[in-house]
Amino acid sequence: MKKGIARRAVAATLALGVGIALAGCSGGGAGAGGNAVPGEDYTGPKVSITFWNGWTGGAAPVLVPKLVEKFNSEHDNIEVKNVPQEWGDISKKMPLAVKAGKGPDVAVAHGDDVATYAAQGLLLPADDIVDALGYSADDFPEGLMDAGAYKGAQYGIPWSVTPMGLYVNNDVLKSAGIDPATVPTDKDGYMKALEALKAAGISGEWVDGYVFTGTFEFESLLWQFGGDLYNDDVTEATFNSDAGVQALTHMVDLIDKGYSPPNVAQDGNIKGLLAGQTAYNWNGVWQTTNESFNEIDWTVAPVPQIGTEQAVWSSSTHWMFMNNKGQDKNKTAAAATFVKWMNENSAGWAETGELPAANDVRNDPALVETYPNLKPFIDSLPYAHYETSAPGITAANALITTALNEAVTGKKEPKEALDDAAKQANEILKQNAAKYGD
Amino acid sequence: MQPSTVTNLATRLPSSRRPRVARTGAARHTGTAYLFLAPFLVLFTVFVVAPSIFGLWISVTDWSPFKDTQNFIGLQNYIDLFTPGSITFGDFWQSMGATGIFTVLSVPCLLIIPLFIAILLNNNIRGGTAFRAIFFAPYVLGVAVIGVIWKYLLDTQSGMLNHILGMLGLPSDIPWTVDVPWAWVSLVIVTVWWTLGFNAVILLAGLKAINPDLYEAAALDGAGMFRKFWSVTLPGLRPVMLFVSTTTILASANMFGQSYILTKGGPANTTRTAIMYISDQGLSQNNMAPAAAMSYILFAFLAVISVINFRLQREKTE
Numbered sequence: 001m002k003k004g005i006a007r008r009a010v011a012a013t014l015a016l017g018v019g020i021a022l023a024g025c026s027g028g029g030a031g032a033g034g035n036a037v038p039g040e041d042y043t044g045p046k047v048s049i050t051f052w053n054g055w056t057g058g059a060a061p062v063l064v065p066k067l068v069e070k071f072n073s074e075h076d077n078i079e080v081k082n083v084p085q086e087w088g089d090i091s092k093k094m095p096l097a098v099k100a101g102k103g104p105d106v107a108v109a110h111g112d113d114v115a116t117y118a119a120q121g122l123l124l125p126a127d128d129i130v131d132a133l134g135y136s137a138d139d140f141p142e143g144l145m146d147a148g149a150y151k152g153a154q155y156g157i158p159w160s161v162t163p164m165g166l167y168v169n170n171d172v173l174k175s176a177g178i179d180p181a182t183v184p185t186d187k188d189g190y191m192k193a194l195e196a197l198k199a200a201g202i203s204g205e206w207v208d209g210y211v212f213t214g215t216f217e218f219e220s221l222l223w224q225f226g227g228d229l230y231n232d233d234v235t236e237a238t239f240n241s242d243a244g245v246q247a248l249t250h251m252v253d254l255i256d257k258g259y260s261p262p263n264v265a266q267d268g269n270i271k272g273l274l275a276g277q278t279a280y281n282w283n284g285v286w287q288t289t290n291e292s293f294n295e296i297d298w299t300v301a302p303v304p305q306i307g308t309e310q311a312v313w314s315s316s317t318h319w320m321f322m323n324n325k326g327q328d329k330n331k332t333a334a335a336a337t338f339v340k341w342m343n344e345n346s347a348g349w350a351e352t353g354e355l356p357a358a359n360d361v362r363n364d365p366a367l368v369e370t371y372p373n374l375k376p377f378i379d380s381l382p383y384a385h386y387e388t389s390a391p392g393i394t395a396a397n398a399l400i401t402t403a404l405n406e407a408v409t410g411k412k413e414p415k416e417a418l419d420d421a422a423k424q425a426n427e428i429l430k431q432n433a434a435k436y437g438d
Numbered sequence: 439m440q441p442s443t444v445t446n447l448a449t450r451l452p453s454s455r456r457p458r459v460a461r462t463g464a465a466r467h468t469g470t471a472y473l474f475l476a477p478f479l480v481l482f483t484v485f486v487v488a489p490s491i492f493g494l495w496i497s498v499t500d501w502s503p504f505k506d507t508q509n510f511i512g513l514q515n516y517i518d519l520f521t522p523g524s525i526t527f528g529d530f531w532q533s534m535g536a537t538g539i540f541t542v543l544s545v546p547c548l549l550i551i552p553l554f555i556a557i558l559l560n561n562n563i564r565g566g567t568a569f570r571a572i573f574f575a576p577y578v579l580g581v582a583v584i585g586v587i588w589k590y591l592l593d594t595q596s597g598m599l600n601h602i603l604g605m606l607g608l609p610s611d612i613p614w615t616v617d618v619p620w621a622w623v624s625l626v627i628v629t630v631w632w633t634l635g636f637n638a639v640i641l642l643a644g645l646k647a648i649n650p651d652l653y654e655a656a657a658l659d660g661a662g663m664f665r666k667f668w669s670v671t672l673p674g675l676r677p678v679m680l681f682v683s684t685t686t687i688l689a690s691a692n693m694f695g696q697s698y699i700l701t702k703g704g705p706a707n708t709t710r711t712a713i714m715y716i717s718d719q720g721l722s723q724n725n726m727a728p729a730a731a732m733s734y735i736l737f738a739f740l741a742v743i744s745v746i747n748f749r750l751q752r753e754k755t756e
Contacts, residue, residue: 092721095503095504096503119504120503120504121504206595209616209704209705210702210704211702261594261595261611262611262613263594263611263613263616263617264594264595264616265589265592265593265594265595265597265613265614265615265616266589266615266702267589268593268594268595268596271593271595271596272595272596275596277595277596392723392724394722395722395723402706402707405704405705405706406705406706409613409616409617409704409705409706411705411706427525428525431525431725435502435504435724435725436504437504
């Protein structure tokens, strides 16, 4: 997440630069001004648009200003102003800013926040923009457009995806006499490797009970066992299903059977992997930019299939068009032009350790040539699952981590922990329905 | 909190002890005083008094940033917090309990250890100034900095502390930040390390203000070291101790950053403090009205504790 923030900051910065360049060239020009966003570039009078994002760390604060500057220099009638700030600050400021007409024209948010904004009336439905820009669901990985939809309307246009993968310390494997060339892809292979590591006195995978990244691993496993987090209309938590219990039991078993030490602290496992104390770590694609990996011999692969089907957790970020009080249609049209340009020029975004959402860009062979570590993540996108799109869902999701933490610290049995969490999550879903309206 | 308790103290002073000033002079002096106080009063009003009143209003409504009109619902938010089975009851009182545990564990350490250090530093030892700076140094760091540092030191498997314990032949797998009771021990140790310098410096100033003649007189009366500490040092420190204990209790009761960073409130929600829960409810989940009510309940607790603290220590003085 921290890295994600950084990346977002970078992107925002890029966007800003683009905006400034455009402003310099503006001419008179009759206003296009129609309701629909033109499929071609915005041709109306010169406008200045504001772009909020949380890209404040990593490579993003350098990358985003460059992109924005380039955009602005190529567009005489649009000036993008990049305003990076902490993600948390954005979600706190956005409601009041938009209602006062002082919010951004375009912003980027995580998939699990889009519906929360949409339910508050802060977003413009983007169906027309999607049509005008010529986007369809096929232009992005499967399920990603839905991750930015709410109540049948499209609010988010995909920008990036960040799936999970299996990071491997090859030196540790070799020390246990395991050939690092074959990374396990199924439960048998994975458990065999863990057993061999255990025989060599090494805990092969350290299981933690925190959002980063125990919760992501649990959710991956839940989907692998055929379960889901919530029912279809997100009125009921279903993570305590048999699939959920199997998933959590698998993680607790790793500890009980000595494949993982107990009481791993947050980030303890990635530190352990980098320090050569453990062999496998389930972590996000953002770790590919972690410079500490330069010190070790490592590979990364898709997460193994422990359950009955292939699945992996992924987060995503989306563009949103803001419904400011008195929003200028020209600005929204210009923002659409900016979004399209950014997606077309998003190849460099891989630098930040996130995958560009646009299939054309991501599947260009040049991308994997430049960033070979991203290949396993790209390969796993066909079966990736994205965050639930429902207003206020993060409050319910927090209970999944509580259940995970209780189970891995031995406070409760997996089923009991999940049942308790689901019960409380259902209360929150009810509260959300009242709070955000149905 | 502090201003109100200070007022309380002032009004309870016998009127005979108040300085008598001529009426006209008093008016002029009062005017000048208010003039000097004005810059602070403006800030205090805008950023403390006004939000407090607004918060009190929010706590008796169903206030939501998503609605255009807010309805007055009386004490419903407060009643919910005292009704077992309501959506906030269990979590709120658990977090209040966590705050209570942390306060009870940390405050004695934050009074006794700094007092001990202040007494040592008061002994004109060689390099005393350097030690004073060293003890004070952590206090200037932000909570995010000390949190990250200690997260590395306290990591269960790769932390330096467990490594050293292992070298000494002690258990090397203590879950310092992951499980209780160790998480509490860590939070208290980190907090004491972080803030003891502040209390020590204040107490040291208090020690230096004690008249050395008193120690001399006590020595002439045959008092030993312990007797001098008990009969001269402690009574001499009372006004300073009142200040230090009050600010320490309030600071501990408002603990947020340490457990937010070190333990994430875990295991489960055991170390989630009241402030953590209130900020999650109010700022993350946008349940502003119940969160405001919780703030006022926490405020009430702290007000009562502060008043008790003041009374206890004042009676000793008189």
